[in-house]
C-alpha cells in the first residue's frame with residue numbers, strides 16, 4: 001500500500017505523491033495522465049484538485065526532497081508557492097526538521113516551519129525564486145516590450161496596466177477596481193492567453209489585484225493549466241512584488257503584506273537587497289485527507305478501493321478563515 005495526501009494552501013488543493021514510497025517510481029507521463037483524471041471537480045477523486053505535487057529524493061545540498069508540479073491539465077510548472085508550503089510540511093514531519101531546502105525545477109528554495117496561524121492551522125514560509133522580468137523568462141512575444149512594468153498592452157486590454165514577473169513560473173499582474181474583479185475580464189483574458197495565442201506561447205498565470213490598504217491586497221488568479229483557483233501562491237507573491245515596484249507609497253518592504261484571496265489569506269514579504277528582489281510567502285499548510293491505495297491501483301488509476309481518512313484539520317482552517 002502507498003499513502004497519498006490531499007492538502008491545500010489557502011484552499012489551493014493538491015494531491016501529494018511521494019515517489020520514494022513506491023517500489024517502482026511512476027513515469028512522469030503516467031502522473032500527468034493521472035492528474036488529468038483525478039483533479040476533475042465532478043468526475044475526479046475526493047472532489048478534485050488543482051494538481052499533483054510529486055515529491056522525490058534530492059541529491060542537492062541541504063535539500064530534504066524535490067518537488068515537481070503537475071497542473072490539472074497535466075502540464076508541468078516550474079514552481080507552486082501554495083504547494084511548496086504543503087510539501088515543506090510533509091518533508092518537515094517526515095524528517096523531523098523545521099528549516100531546510102527543497103529542490104524545485106529552477107532553484108533549491110529555503111523553507112521553514114512558522115508558528116501555527118491558529119489552532120491546528122500549521123504554517124510554513126517558502127522562498128520564491130528566481131525572479132525575472134525579461135521576455136524570454138515567460139516567454140512573451142509581439143508585445144513591443146522586452147520587459148513589462150506597469151504598461152498598457154492594447155493587444156490585451158483597452159484600459160488595464162500590466163506587470164509581468166516570472167517567479168520563475170510566468171505571471172501577468174494588473175491592479176484593478178471591483179468592476180474588473182467581478183466581471184468576465186479575467187476569465188476572458190486567462191482563456192485567451194492560455195489557448196494558442198501570439199503573445200504568451202507557453203501560457204501565463206493572470207492575477208487581478210485590488211489594493212485594500214497599505215500592505216494589504218486582495219488577489220484573484222486565473223491559473224495556467226488549471227483555470228480559476230481559490231489562491232495562487234506564486235500569483236500572490238509576484239503581485240506583492242508588483243505592489244512594491246508600482247506603489248512604493250503603499251508597500252513598506254519592512255513589513256509583511258497581507259494578501260487576501262478567495263480561499264483565505266497569506267502573508268508575503270518582498271524586499272530589494274543589493275539590487276536583487278527577494279520574496280517570501282508565509283501561509284497555511286493543511287492536510288485534509290490521508291489516502292491508502294495499492295501501488296497497482298494507483299498505476300491503474302483505480303481509486304475505488306482507496307482507503308480515505310479525513311484528518312479533521314479542515315474545520316480548524318475554516319475557523320481561521322471565518323475569523324479573518
Ligand SMILES: N[C@H](CCC[C@H](N)C(=O)O)C(=O)O
Nearest residue numbers: 077080081082169232233234
Ligand atoms: N498553474 C501554475 C502552477 C501552480 C502555481 C500555483 N498553484 C501556486 O500556488 O503558485 C503554472 O502553471 O505556472
